[in-house]
Amino acid sequence: MSTPNQPNPETDQASKGLIMVVEHEQVVRESVEIVLELDNYEVMSVATGKQALESLHTCDKLPELIVSDVKVPDMGGLELLDEVRKERAWMRIPFLFLWGGYMEPTPPNMAQLLSVGECLQKPFDAEQLLRIVETLLKRRREIN
Numbered sequence: 024m025s026t027p028n029q030p031n032p033e034t035d036q037a038s039k040g041l042i043m044v045v046e047h048e049q050v051v052r053e054s055v056e057i058v059l060e061l062d063n064y065e066v067m068s069v070a071t072g073k074q075a076l077e078s079l080h081t082c083d084k085l086p087e088l089i090v091s092d093v094k095v096p097d098m099g100g101l102e103l104l105d106e107v108r109k110e111r112a113w114m115r116i117p118f119l120f121l122w123g124g125y126m127e128p129t130p131p132n133m134a135q136l137l138s139v140g141e142c143l144q145k146p147f148d149a150e151q152l153l154r155i156v157e158t159l160l161k162r163r164r165e166i167n
């Protein structure tokens with residue numbers, strides 16, 4: 024589990040925001056972390072939905088976005104979303120769901136996923152990820 028990084032003093036660039044990554048596949052989780060950190064986002068990452076909920080309960084600063092795999096081993100992405108929505112302080116945190124791969128079919132609950140967040144199919148490239156992240160954060164900041 025990683026904690027939010029501090030702004031890089033060498034670049035003097037402020038953080039673009041804090042993002043939580045919930046992904047059980049270490050390679051995917053670390054890849055998402057690297058892409059986001061290189062674009063000046065702070066990242067907190069966990070491998071399970073339960074760890075995500077624990078982190079949300081104990082963190083000093085709430086994430087502005089949650090990037091979650093659809094198939095987190097201990098609870099699915101929608102179950103995590105349902106748990107997050109039960110807490111008033113977390114209700115407006117948007118979700119970006121990661122799913123599948125080339126060989127995996129579209130999840131049967133894709134319509135439900137799209138009704139509550141954005142979806143991105145694995146494998147994806149850094150530009151796709153950053154474009155969706157920036158869109159979701161812009162939308163969230165306009166609402167708040």
